[in-house]
Amino acid sequence: MIPFLTYPLALLALATVPALAAIYILRNRFRRKQVSSLLLWRFQVQSKAGGAKVHRLQLPLIFFLELLTLLLLVIAATGPHWQLPQSQRPLIVVLDDSFSMRATKDGISAQTRAHEFLQKLFRQQPPPNTRLVLAGTEPRSLGSAVKNWREVDALLPQWKCWSPGAAIDSAITLATELGKQQANILVLTDHKPADEKISNPRLEWHAFGSPQDNFAIVNASRTVFGEQDRCLLEVANFSSGSRSTKLLVQTGSNAPQSSLITLGAHENQRLVFNIASSAPSLHAVLEKDSLAEDNEVQLLPPIRKHVRVQVALTNENSSTLVSRTLDATGLRAAISDNPELVIHETDAVTSSNSWSLRWSGEGATNAYTGPFILDNSHPLAAGVALEGIVWAAASATNSPGDVPVILAGNVPLLTVREDVSGRRHLTLNFNPALSTLQNTPDLPIIFWNILQWRIAEMPGLKESNARLGAEVTLKTTDEAVTITQPDGEKKFFPKTGGELALETPVPGIYSVAMGAVTNQFSVNAIAADESDLSANLTSQWGKWSEDTQRRLEEASAIWIFGLLAAALLATHLYLVTKSKGSS
Amino acid sequence: MEPAIRQALRDGEQLGARYALQIPQVAASGIIGSRAGRRAGSSIDFQDYREYQPGDDLRFIDWGIYARTDRLTVKLFREEVTPHLDLILDGSRSMNLADTAKANAVAQLAALLAAAAANAQCSQAIWLSGEGFQRLPNDTLSPAAWDKIDFSSLRTPEQSYEILPPKFRRLGVRVLVSDLLWPGEPLQILRRLREGAAALFVVQLLARDDATPPEHGNLRVVDSETGAETEIYIDSSIAKQYAENLASLQQSWSDACRQCGAQMTTIIAEDLEISLKELESIQLLTPA
Structure with missing residues (x-):
């Protein structure tokens, strides 16, 4: 049934059908006419001597032509489609973009073999149109559909195989959606599918990898470790047996240090060592093997950021406490000029980009032992426990615009407010004279959080x-x-x-x-899964079923109905002209 | 009588002044009149001599010839007669078809023929079919004086003839004015009309609606005489069949007329004046 209500145009056109019928009914109603005798009208008189009564159609042929034309136009207005058989299905190629495709055997990578296979496929069985989907960590469609190999080849340079993973299942899902479940899907990768029994009759999975031994650096980091940098290198042996490799580590312009690493099958080894923070970079290289991309790492010095803090507290005890606490974090800059954080007791004027921490609660006598309410999602509350402490604070209420991070009942102890220029203003409601907070790790944790938050908001x-x-x-x-x-x-x-x-x-x-x-x-390029080439192989799974070589594709049929309507109108015109000519 | 009919009678009389009824030779008989008959009569125009037959009027014996030849010879003089026109009008309802000029045309034609007959020194009798054939009142006078011309009969002329036939004068010229649209065998009534007549003319007077099929469309046609109805869709094929039926009817009347020695013509009521040439062509009228 045609959903007329979803096609207002069709509904309007349909309304003309009863209008046409009304016109004809009014126009063709029987006019009464007196004649001299029915003698001359005998041909109309039914024979009473047997035979079926044959009633002549009361509406002329042109009425039915007009009615049919209107109905055709109504159908055309609904935008009809029909399914046309197509000799071949379009093709969607899912390309494994992970860097394991760069692994070579006899000097030829899986990517190259897949490329050659695709070219051969286009020579033998060129599809009507083709789309390429890159299966990286996320699937990505490469442009719109293309018609021939030349256009496909122009898109293939985007297939770089540098992704740390291949979301092939997601890519197949995307391909299915792009192909509207009509296209053939070709997966070009280097490993087998998760389920080797492919039930999709429109999916072919081709792997061009080969199981190979491979050493890889699967973990590498360089972090701040006091005045030095601590480096971590993790080397894995993705081989079926015990093997050895040589690791060369070079820091800056120093001479590379070589070490022999021997590992059993699928064993890892972590190397942790310190280097001077002044060393510009660390370059670690393994011996050349089938996958060169995972043999090398470069580690740059970690980013060391410190906060210039100006302590403007008038209370000497408090100032000393804060200074000691700040020093304990290790995040305070040596200088306090042009401060990035000002700690004060009153609403002091701060510089343009500095945050402020107002130390209030001086002289407060209300000591709270809990329970304390923490906004654990806030960066300032990270790691803060406040167990068994006494927090003396003024029984103030929360100021408008201040977001409480730590509360004792309804008394805000630590609040945050952001002004229009994006600076943050913190209020610490704390009297150390009656508190035990400063005797616990929670106070330096809070200050570390404050400085770390400030660092996180610094550019760079x-x-x-x-x-x-x-x-x-x-x-x-x-x-x-x-x-x-x-x-x-x-x-x-x-x-x-x-x-x-x-x-x-x-x-x-x-x-x-x-x-x-x-x-x-x-x-x-660190990805253990991609470096493990032991399960890679060359094979094919799934086969486009033969019956899918012919398929039905939806095509608009509006032009057919339009053409039929035009032909009917031409016939109508001919009949009308002929009728007038004869009369 | 309707004023329109009376006006038509006047118009017809006026129109008929330009014509005279063309009297066939065989029709030159009748009561003594002012027109020379085809037989010997008592006029002063000498025609011939013939031998005396017993019973001849002794007054016409030519005694001079008897004196010279001793044989009785009678002088024959041309008979002076008054020819006669019997005008037979179809009084059925179809002659007064609504929305047509048919009734007026009948009256006009009748008056015209009567006037033409008068121009030809003919006497006249106007017969109107109905419950039998009746003469119109004052039909011997000028048409303007006629009365009771009424086309309301439910009977065909043939049926009227069965009920009460007209009393035609022998050797008169008889003119039947009708649309001839009734079923039946034309030959039968034509023979009756032709019997004893000097000449019989059949003038089929049709309205234009009778002669031409109606426009295309749905029609509920009603018989003006019987009231019977039928619904028809008129298209080109139906129109063609109608024309064929009409032609067939006319052909049957024409054939019957030929068999009876009658003359037939068809006149369209709306085109009466320009159709008078048809009456001349069948030698019914002649310019006066």
Whole structure:
């Protein structure tokens, strides 16, 4: 049944049908006419001597032509489609974009073999149109459908195989949606499917990998460790037997240090060592094997940020307590000029970009032993326990706009307010004279949280080393940002305020220029699953069923109904003209 | 009588002044009149001599010839007669078809023929069919004086003839004015009308609606005489069949007329004046 209500045009057209019928009924009603005799009308008189009565149709042929034309136009207005047989289905190719596709055997990578297979397929059985879907950590469609191999080949350079993972199942789902469950799907990868029995008659899974031994660096980090940097390197042996490899570690311009690592089948070894924080970079390289991409890491010095804090407390005891606490965090800068955080007792005027911590509650006599209410989702409350402590505070109520982070009943102990320029103003309702908080780790934790929060809001990179495919966060100012990737590609972000999440599509050193400041971060191809080539193989799963070689494709049939309506109108015109001519 | 009919009578009389009834030779008989008959009579126009037959009027014996030849010879003089027109009008309802000029045309034609007959020194009798054939009152006078012309009969002329036949004068010229639209065998009534007549003319007077099929469309046709109805959709094929039926009817009347020695013509009521040439062509009228 045609859903007329969803086609207002069709509904309107349909309304003309009863109008036409009404016109004809009125026009063709029997006019009474007196004649001299019915003698001459004998041909109309029914024979009474047997035979069936045959009633002549009272409506002329042109009425039915007009009615049919209207109905055809009504149907055309509903936008009818019909299914036409197509000799071949369109093709959607799911390309494994993970870097395991770069593993070579006899000098030829799985990616190259898959590329050659695809080219051969196009030579033998060119599909009517093709779409490419990259299966990286997330599936991504490469442009719109293309018609021939030349256009496909022009898209394939985007298939770089640098992703730390391949979400092939998600890519197949995307391909199914793109193909409206009509297209053939071809998966080109280097490993077998999760379920080797493929029930989808339109899916073919081709793997071009090969099981190979591989050593890989599967973990690497460089973190602040006091005045030094602590480095972690984890080497894994993805081989079926015990093997050895040589690890070369070079820091800065120092001579590389070599060490032999021997590991059993599927064993890992962690190497932890300290290097000087002044060392510009650490370069670790394993011996060459089938997958070169996971043999090398570069670790840049971790980002050390400190907060310039001005302690403007008049109470000497409190000032001493705060200074000691700040020093314990290790996040306080040596200088306090142009402070980024001002700790004060009154509403002192702060510099343009500094946060403030108002120390109130001096002289308060209300001591609270709990229970304390903490907003555990707030960065200031991270790690704060407040168990068995006494917190003396003034019994003030919360000021409008202040968001309480720690409360004792309805008494706010630590609140946060953000002003229009984005600066944050903290209020600590605390009298150390009657409290035991300062004798517990909770006070330095709170101050560490305060400084860490402040650091997190400072412009610049948050980390200097990242895994391939991970996002690197950049806190920006109002200045333009230019990112230079290891492959030389540059990305420009004009006047971005807030945060930028930088993609890391290829491993190497990225350069971030923001205003006059240029920073770097390193991206390393670290993914244990991709480095494990032991399960890779070359085979095929699934087969496009033969019956899918012919399929039905929906095509608009409006033109057919329009053509029929035009033909009927032409016939109508002919009949009318002929009738007038004869009369 | 309707004023329109009376007006038509006047118009017809006026129109008929331009014509005279064309009297066939065989019709030159009748009562003594002012017109020369085809037989010997008592006029002063000498025609012939013939031998005396017993019973001849002794007054017409030519005694001079008897004196010279001793044979009785009578002089024959041309008979002077008054020819006669019997005008037979179809008084059925179909002759007064609604929305047509048929009734007026009948009256006009009758008056015209009467006037033409008068121009030809003919006497006249106007017969109107109905419950039998009746003469119109004052039909011997000028048409303007006629009365009771009423086309309301439910009977066909043939049926009227069965009820009460007209009393035609022998050797008169008889003119039947009708639309001839009734079922039956034309030959039967034509023979009756032709019997004893000097000539019989059949004038089929049709309305234009009778002669031409109606426009296309649905029609509920009603018989003006019987009131019977039938519903028909008129299209080109039906129109063609109608024309064929009419032609067939006319052909049957024409054939019957030919068999009886009658003349037939068809006149369209709405085109009466321009159809008078048809009456001349069948030698019913002649310009006066």
